[in-house]
Amino acid sequence: MSQDLAALMTTFMDDDDPQAALRCAADLRRVMERREAVVVRRARVSGLAWAEIAACLGVSKQAVHRKYAGSRLAGGHS
Template structure:
């Protein structure tokens, strides 16, 4: 999949390819956040998620914890605990 995408980008003018890369990056980041949330909801550890992403556990937690955890916390915390 990646090699086909790169090949198609290399056929385009540089500025067109860069615009496509920016759009793809935004889409992939949103999808990554969704998949991280799904993984956390299924009980996956930050360590396992980080390994799948090819980054450190600390980097994964820093990047995604604020985007995925509040939804989960809301189910378990009483309103006075916040």
């Protein structure tokens, strides 16, 4: 886990200020969205189908395809 992510997790878990915790939750969401995009791109490049990626992420094929297809992640695999 990166130092930034670890710091965000610590702040999120330990902060008694609800506004600070909410801001931290938003920061964590952004970090994880970026990381997920990288992992999806790697999965597509390695040949995984949208259905396989969706299963790993626990979402429908349509959801993952809608979120990432049309970008450079689309690749040539279905």
